[in-house]
Amino acid sequence: MEPLDKPYSDLRLAAMAPNTFMGKILKIFGPLLDKLLGINKLRNVYESCQLSGLDKQQFSQKLLDGLGVQVSGVNGVLEKVPQSGRCVVVCNHPYGMIEGVIIAHLLTAFRSDTQVMANVGLQIFKEIKGYFIFANPLKPKAKINTLAIKQCFSHLENDGLLVVFPAGRVSFFQSDKQRITDGDWNRLVIKLAQKTRAPILPVFISGTNSQLFHRMGRIYYRFRLLMLAHEMFKLQAHNINLKTNNLLSIKQLNEFKGIKRMNDFVRLQCYLNDENYFTPWLEDDASMPFKNIIPTADKITIKSELAQLPDEQHLLDFKSFSVYYGYQNQMPLCVQEITRLREITFRTLDEGSGEICDTDKFDATYMHLFIFDHKNEEIIGAYRIGQTDLLQNKGGVSQLYLSQMFNFSAGFINQQQPCLEMGRSFIIAAHQNSFHGLLLLWKGIGAFVCQNPHYRTLYGTVSLSKLYDPRSVALIDEVMVTNKDGVNAKEAFKGKLHPEVKDFISAAPVELNQLSALVMGIEEDSKDIPVLLKQYHKLGAIFHCTGIDVNFNHTPGLLLSVNLPEAPEKLLKLYLGSSKAAYLNYDKS
Structure with a gap:
């Protein structure tokens, strides 16, 4: 389209002046104001670029x-x-x-x-x-x-x-x-x-x-x-x-109460895209390729090891699944298979060690609680659990895996009473979308504490995979951490947060479902906060601090503790079953 001979847009203040007394004044001083306010420059661009009448x-x-x-x-x-x-x-x-x-x-x-x-x-x-x-x-x-x-x-x-x-x-x-x-x-x-x-x-x-x-x-x-x-x-x-980042759905909006809070949520999601407050994860060392994972352990030998475990270490059964616990000296091949499956699972979360299996010296001293599927003759999930009283009797706090991540003072719970240090949990990929995997592990934990009722407190970390955006991890840390007494991270997580986050949090407490909505708005694939984080939150966990696990591919870990007797009645009944009353009434004296 050819530009018109006469400008289509009349870029003068006088042309915009209303037909009033003030409008007449504006017309008189219009040329001077056009110069002072930069409108003359704008008109020059309009004319030199031949913008008149264009589409x-x-x-x-x-x-x-x-x-x-x-x-x-x-x-x-x-x-x-x-x-x-x-x-x-x-x-x-x-x-x-x-x-x-x-x-x-x-x-x-x-x-x-x-x-x-x-x-x-x-x-x-x-x-x-x-x-x-x-x-x-x-x-x-x-x-x-x-x-x-x-x-x-x-x-x-x-x-x-x-x-x-x-x-x-x-x-x-x-x-x-x-x-x-x-x-x-x-x-x-x-x-x-x-x-x-x-x-x-x-x-x-x-x-x-x-x-x-x-x-x-x-x-x-x-x-x-x-x-x-x-x-x-x-x-x-x-x-x-x-x-x-992502489209925000009406469902996400409705996680927030009241139109003002919804509005603040949308505003925050906008400002979270400010790259001045974004620090990417450090690149992994590309010169260290992953090694080939060890072969699957012999199934006959695994079943033989399970058969030799004492009856009390066979905690429960559900359909074709059984939950056991044991130690490396009792079942070396089972533990080897657990370390193999851990490495496979953790690699999918960008947390793998890159070695032939995921193992360290603590596998020899920690208890392993796991699910065995008799139908397919395979282990489908496990927890590595440290009994802090037994471990520290052998050499103090250094015997605890998490002492590598955190400085525990005398006031922290694991220095006050016997605790279970929870870690290295996994469910294999084929069972991650089923309800029974995590449920059976927690029923197994419930059965174990009922056998050993002097353990009243669980503590551990939730791994915040580097598949999460650093802004999500910073948000989780800011919202969840409430009690830093008695502990600090040896290598702290240092995530940037936009000042708008502080404004949002100070205006009203952020509930877990609202944190989910915030994280899902940030994540490229709209993923939610970790399932295990939700699980611990339901149990009434206290979150202490976030540290970097330098021995686990520099993965951030959110430290928490759970006072099990104070967990919700419904969950205690689910995990402890008929032994709930005896556990709650246990006299530590």
Whole structure:
């Protein structure tokens, strides 16, 4: 399309002046203000780039080129946008104008049914008005806003793609938070999503306006509005990165109580994409390839070892499965097979040692509690359990595996009473989606403590696999750790957290189901928090700190303890069975 001879957009303040007394004053001083506010520069770009009368997509691309704006992360965002159907994209508002053009251009190229709720200030460009549903955030009760809200609902009801900048105005320095960030987000997005059942995609837009912009804004807030045009000319060769994670479903929203908390959740998911607060995992040493795993142990010999175990070490049966416990000197081949299966399982979680099997010196001194499937003649899962009283009698705290990860003071529970140190748990892949694997292990633990009722406390770590995003691990650590008394990590987990996380947590406690929603919003594959973490939480676990297990592929581990007699009645009945009362009434004296 050839540009029109006469400019289609009249980029002068005088042209926008209302027919009032103040409008007449504006027309008189318009030329001077055009120069001071950078509107003359904007008009020069408009004319030199021949933007007049262009199609909206051509116009926006040439405008961005003329301003020298570079945008990255586009493909990552488009991969998450549904190809059809209703959806709301929400973004932070770091620049005030140009991000609306960027998002409108990129999403319209992907979906022609894109509409962006935008500030009336963008009406200055007539060529791109087709992108926008205009609103006036400076006048909340203005009629244009009521009409805009109706248009947004209608657009989603027609299965369109809607973009909203919930802050409604440019990010600014907030003295109470001591940082530059969006103001309060309007809750319209939550209302739109709830009424139309539309998923929400939070997109973080990197960067901010100049220091001068923010300094002037601190003097008088309206200076920010007056400087927006000038700020666009400071983006020459500036890279604006777009980053998103996952669509947020209505189910995830409903994990949070009240529209304000839902709104804060969506905002947090947006800011969690800020790469200034992202520290990737250290790369594994590629020069150390995984070794071939040892062959499967002889099944006849394994069954022979099981048959020779004392009757009390055969804890329970369920269908074709039996739960046993034993020690390496009683059943060396069974323990060897457990170490083989551990290595196979842990490698799938990026936790494998890379050796021929997963073993260390503690396998010889710890008890092994495991499930044997008689039908398929195989071990399907196990726990390695340290009896702290027996172990420390042989050489003090150094006999405990977790003493390699944590410094235990005299005040920590494992120095106060006999405990069971739980670790190295696994269920083989074929049984990970079945209910009986983890249940049988815990019934086995219940049977063991009923035989040995002086063990009242379990403690151990939940491995937070490096398949998790570091931001997820940092969130889990921040939310779950509540009692650091008596212990600290020898190598602490040092994850970055966006200040918005602190704001979110300080506003209200985060429940476990809400933590799940947060983590699922971050994870590329939408995975939930570890099943074992949920299991311990149900038992009433106290979480102490997160350390790095340098002997387990530098995997983060969340240390916890469970006072078993205080676990919920329902779970005690499930795991301890008919021996529950005797266990609870055990007299330690």
